[in-house]
Amino acid sequence: MSDLALAAFAAESGGHFVRPPSDPRWRAFRRRFDEASFRAGLHERALRWVGRAEPGFPSLLAAIHDPPPGLFLRGNGEAALLSRTAIAVVGARSCSPYGSQVARTCGRELASAGLVVLSGLARGVDGEAHRGALDAGGVTVAVLGCGVDRDYPASHRELAARICESGLVVSEYAPGVEPAPWRFPARNRIIAGLARAVVVVEARERSGALISADFALEQGREVFAVPGEITSSLSAGTNALLGLGAVPYTSTQDVLDALGIERAPAPAPELGEAAARALGALREFAAGPDELQRSTGLEAAVLAAALTELELAGLAVQEGGVYRAAG
């Protein structure tokens, strides 16, 4: 099986190969490569390998023009998980409160609709999307741009462990490969390749998330962009995508409709009168409690209780003292 040897050679030579190179070192490597012991090493570390020629390899990824030799897998999820309908949620690492909230909600709702949430384990939008999916008890897959055994960034070690409980951490790179800036665009092609659709939550004008979107377009996948404020540089990339014809993401329903997936409507939770009034005001615009007090005419104590009720019902979220309607 030359695919595994190719992946191992890429790790050893520090290169990136999708097909065997015409390099004498490769031929030498291939002659001395002991596949059985390499596989035993993987097994020992609870890692798995799915080569592109194997039947378990996701067909969507196999269809792109430069599929990786295969994927290394970590976690308790089945390899077949990769062939399920997956939606990528990607975006800026230093995202705004708005971005992190949208990413989390999006992850949560896609997961509770039974879809696999795909992202890159990075800080910001990626991490929030994973967390959202985990919040909903769903399945999520993280695609790394470094060796599959690495937790990158290190601050997401715990998150990676939680993902592994029911989902997968995957990479085309063999264990031990260091993260390098040039590997991330290659990682993004895998994210786009595995996904049926890509949702870009927040992106600056030249963002890695836009590379994912480009790959997705090339491969004929649906691209959604979350509209942002035109004055925010964090939304420049997503607004530009919308200009190029991406579908605006305004709720999870947009994604489900585009993919033709039916979802049972969630029963509307019962709300108290004050909470209903506060929610009505929040649906108009996000606001701090004092502003809400003026628009609803509720007392500070009553309003505080009403806002907690909305938070518990998942209908509002708070960040930096500003409440937004959610769901």
Add this chain to the structure above:
Amino acid sequence: MLARTITHALVGLDARRVEVEAHLQGGVPGFAIVGLADRACQEAKERVKSGIISAELVWPGGRRRITVNLAPAALKKEGSGFDLPIALAVLAASHQIPIAKLEEHASVGELALDGRIRPVGGVLVAAEGARRAGLDRILCAAETAPEAALAGIDPVPVRHLADAVAYLRGELDRPSVVVPNGRPPPPQPDLADVRGQERARRALELAAAGAHNLLLAGPPGTGKTMLARRLPGILPPLTDEETLEVTRIHSVAGLLPPEHPLVTLRPFRSPHHSASTAAIVGGGSGPRPGEATLAHRGVLFMDELVEFMRPALEALRQPLEDGVISIARAEGRALFPARFQLVATMNLCPCGARGDPAAECSCSPQRLASFRDKLSRALLDRFDLVVAVPRARASELAGEPGEGSPVVQARVVSARLRLDQPAPIPRSQDASELLDRAVERLPLSGRGRARVARVARTVAALAGADAVAAEHMAEALAYRAPRELSSP
């Protein structure tokens, strides 16, 4: 010839009886002070000599050696309050004042080179010590006499060493204590000055009613400091016992203004964020009270909490838990009371733009993470109430002026009465269920759960309810630490 008088040394907030003995003997002329006197105390030699000469009394020089012993000799003596007792002992030893009369008096005070007597800190504590030692009168600077009178002892206010000598010789009656003219303390800032900010005002009232620590988080310029300064004004007035407690601390720190020596208003201390650990919790070789102790029974306000040094913040955990600071030194341990309410402010991120709708946060994730790391989980857990104060839009500033401090204070006082009853306010079934649901849905630790329950009790007490209802619990949940401060 030997003469003896009594004074008191400060150890922490306690007075230790010190006997000042002066002995004149023939021999090589000289003046020595023994008994572990520190630098300021050693320098008493020069002040005492000049003072005695300026008072037109006789310096017992000539061919005599003067030895002053401060007993117990093993106790460290600090400061300049020993000047007056040393001078009096020397004068008595040289028969210029009657020894028997001197022994009936305690004394404390610093001498000026012209013989005037200057006030020193800790006179209240020294006077209390004198009363315990069975003395009826204490000689002290005129400025500190009202303070000494608080200890239930007859102070003898003296302005000049010559007055003290004349009094002890019986040439002068005890000068009357000038009772402070009752000038009212400066007015405290009123809550009516705050416009809008209803959420934060409500949190302030809850903090006052339940003695909760309060953290105000938000971008700069949203009135966080203005709000915090108004907390002492809505707290219940100090009781007589608390008044004396606070006055004693401020006396030792030398902070009592002579015109109103009794601290009747709750203290408000706002140390700068560059303050050292010793400045905050107290310290030094002869430990001195820090800001936390000076804020005893009042408010310790820490503006820009995250800018404070980490060790200083961590040192606050003990007083926040026990209400007392214990400082161990080789010579022993000093205990300082420090039952204060902590009010702190912070930005939501290093650049300060979070929570401001008109600005965009430019902080990198790394900077945000290290910013949060500075605030330890353990310290954040000490704040029962956390309120994010977002920047108001301009139109909000024109809100109605709110209620004044006296109205709020009245509500706080009645809520405190309910909370101080031995039987805690019971919790309804609905409230317990709501709390359980919240723990499942919101990031809330075990400690966070206990905090919410505590605040809910205060909400119920303020509402005058018989039990903690679901709506009280729901309101309390609104003041929990927001996610962006507690988790990555």
